[in-house]
Amino acid sequence: MNEIDKLRKIMNSDMTDSELANIAGMSQQAINKYRKGQSKLENMRFESALKLTKYQEELEMENKFNEIVEYLENYKKTSSNEMDPIFKLFKSDVYTMSKEYNSGEGFLYSKEDWIDWLEESENEEELKVATSKDYEIVYNNVDGMVLYL
CATH class of the missing domain: 1.10.720 (Transcription Termination Factor Rho, Rna-binding Domain; Chain A, Domain 1)
Structure with missing residues (x-):
């Protein structure tokens, strides 16, 4: 657009x-x-x-962010594939991400919130990556996996 x-x-x-x-x-x-x-x-x-x-x-x-949150909160399948509406965004296993998100082990951030968090945590290496990419939303889990969406 x-x-x-x-x-x-x-x-x-x-x-x-x-x-x-x-x-x-x-x-x-x-x-x-x-x-x-x-x-x-x-x-x-x-x-x-x-x-x-x-x-x-x-x-x-904001609408995209809310759509992803709602999708993860309500995901009921036991596996995911290319037929899932947001699968292309994640290029990962949506079921696993939904499980992590609902158990408090996965987190969604807006670009602005993610950069603020990285600055506060003084994670210079990830901050360089985050400021060089084109994305709107970040998924991060407790194992350190980061997906830029």
């Missing part, structure tokens, strides 16, 4: 003009004009568009 698609998505969301205006740093009237098509999204101030697209990305990441 490109930036203009993200901007369209958030502008077409259930959020109120007031909520969008607060995020974008612009008036409700301006938001309303964009939503009604009286002003073109392509002509929105760059800073406002950037704030809105960043917020949309955060919403999508």
Whole structure:
């Protein structure tokens, strides 16, 4: 999804003009004009568009994170395969990860929380890896396995 698609998505969301205006740093009237098509999204101030697209990305990441948590909490199969909806994300055994997660031996982090945790734990080697990768969510277990998703 490109930036203009993200901007369209958030502008077409259930959020109120007031909520969008607060995020974008612009008036409700301006938001309303964009939503009604009286002003073109392509002509929105760059800073406002950037704030809105960043917020949309955060919403999508939060939804993805919550979907994975719900999936792991409710996983009932005794083995996993490529047919599992999130198997491609993990490239690992979803059953084992679900078991670890539900027993408190597996953990999910957002990228920001993972980097904060690594900085606090002064794990410089893993911090270098974490800051060089493109990912949104991290799975970590008590055995030290780390998956960047």
